[in-house]
Amino acid sequence: MKASGRRGDAGLPSPHPAQLVAGRRAVMELLRSGRPVDRLWVAQGAHGLTEVLEAARSRGAVIQVVPRAVLHRLAGTEHHQGVVARATPLGWVELEELLQRAKEPAAGGHPSIPPMLVVLDRLQDPRNVGALLRSADAAGAVGAVVASRRAAPLSDVAVRASAGAAQHLPVARVSSVAEALERIKQEGFWAVGADPSADRLAWDVDMAGQAVAVVVGAEGKGLSPLVRRRCDVLVRLPMLGKVGSLNASVAGAVLMYEMRRQHLVGQQALGEGPARRSLSQRG
Structure with a gap:
């Protein structure tokens, strides 16, 4: 601001x-x-x-x-x-810097847990952006990726909503989220998109041992068509009440923690830090 x-x-x-x-x-x-x-x-x-x-x-x-x-x-x-x-204004990091951080042994302070990124596709409400950054930091994400256009800026409102997490979590600003996802996937990440109309529930997709990019779409509109096509898998959260969908920041937080739950369960099952799957093992 x-x-x-x-x-x-x-x-x-x-x-x-x-x-x-x-x-x-x-x-x-x-x-x-x-x-x-x-x-x-x-x-x-x-x-x-x-x-x-x-x-x-x-x-x-x-x-x-x-x-x-x-x-x-x-x-x-x-x-x-x-x-x-x-x-001084919050600075941005390059996407390549985030990807390099993901390769470091102590990425996110959890050396034996697969790295995780959160990717925000055109979110408009800075409070949702801040809340997602707070959840990403709490879940030990390496960093976040946001769009440089048609998205909420990393304003003081977003910083307040992040409860200070925006001061610590590296954020990369990109001109194309879809192209950024392609680059992220080249480094072995699976792109997991939050989509209330998806056929599969989040916990029906096995991500134990897998580097994950959690992709959250815009409020009301969801993922853009191009970003949706770039995702490796689309998942939803069960809605048992009368409301049809969750707030974007809540849905993103639940999905991040489900990915982390799977990572931790996988780590315990193997006894050591699990190796990441290669791109050849997709699908």
Whole structure:
């Protein structure tokens, strides 16, 4: 988010390419991530910020106590929990860097579990993007792939929704999700697309020992036709109630954890880290 303070407001930034991050957890994760943070705004009378303030001081950030209304303007919301930080913009990584990370022995901090990526196909709601990044980080994904056009940006809203995970999880921005999937598959990943109309349930597809790219489509529209054709398998989650489908971020989170469950069960069955299947073993 570009700073939106009006010129002349004491201590407020003029339009500026830096990113504003609001919320205690998101700011704390920002400070832990190592990204440069030059200023912290704290609401007058705010309590429970000792850890955040100590971390900000240790990184040389200027700390300014301001009326709560100032934070409302900076954050664009009243849900800032009394703290806003200004940092350098989130950077992107190249797809090739994500694929290289997937080959490293300790990818995602789980050296014997197959790597996983999450691929977002034209999601429009930044809150869904943030929630999916949070789930991907929690599930130990290597990183995420997002479209550079016709998709929600990695804005401060997405960062807040990620509860700080966006500060840690590498994200690659690509011009074509379909072409990116082809490249990902060349590295031995199976592309598993979430599709409520699919014939197969997620747990009927065996992914134990297999590197997986979990593909989540746009809210309401689902996967685009080209991306759908690039998926190796389409799966759905059972809907036992009266609602016809799940929110995109919820469906993606459940699917990621089902893939991880299979990875962990496969690891326990083999006793060692399972080898990845080659492309010749598809289908």
